[in-house]
Amino acid sequence: MVNFFMDLLFPQMECCICRQPGLYSTRRPWCRSCQEQLIKLQGMLPICDRCGKYLVEGDGPLCQDCQTRTPPFKLSRAVGPYEEPYRISTKVLKFLGRRQLAYRMGKMMAAVVKKEPRFWPIDMIIPVPSTKASIKQRGFSQTELLAQQISKELKVKMYPHLLIRVKETPSQRECTREEREKNLLQAFDVRKADCIKGKNILLVDDVFTTGSTSRECARTLLDNGANQVNVITWATGKGC
Ligand SMILES: [Zn+2]
Ligand SMILES: [Zn+2]
Secondary structure, three states, X not given: OHHHHHHHHOOEEEOOOXXXXXXXXXXXXXXXXXXXXXXXXXXXXXXXXXXXXXXXXXOOOOOHXXXXXXXXXXXXXEEEEXXXXXXXXXHHHHHOOOOOXXXXXXXXXXXXXXXXXXXXXXXXXXXXXXXXXXXXXXOXXXXXXXXXXXHHHHOOOEOOOOEEEOOOOOOOOOOXXXXXXXXXXXXXXXXXXXXXXXXEEEEEEEEEOOOHHHHHHHHHHHHOOXXXXXXXXXXXXXXX
């Protein structure tokens, strides 16, 4: 119903990815050829069995990163590679505030979770908390929007305020892995540890790049008593 009004109030006159003119909606925010491209890139290359990153030649079944440092999460998977059209759709959702996109992206993320038995059982869904600065700037948290949709699809409750940011981190895009990890150290905390005790948690983020954020969030949840943490993201990078 909300989607219906959103479409009525904010009709989309172009594909949100390639800007092909037409009438688009929450259920169909991008054109057929962009959809085909998204599907085509899914599962094209071998991925790391643990963190889901696309492997560089010669690696396998685990990437270099997972071989040297076992991640605290059990499994991480993404819908596709962090390249076009996956890259642009993340940016449109994040920077242009096309909330409607989260509906379709969340649906595709939920489909990946549904077909991977190792994700189950899932007791609760928790989004990676956005920085206060980014929520203030955009008025919403893109990870929470995605988690909301995944929660509807999987019929598992989403808890947006249990995992919180206790340290604001500068923009991580330009940072090296070492800088990212240093910035993220002790950046998260759990509000009501009782609620996550013994629970199997699905953590939701938009992009998995170095994996530093997922690692730190998962570690925080496990330190606070969670039984197991798995991660689902929209896109993921290649190699280390
Ligand atoms: Zn398009
Ligand atoms: Zn890996």
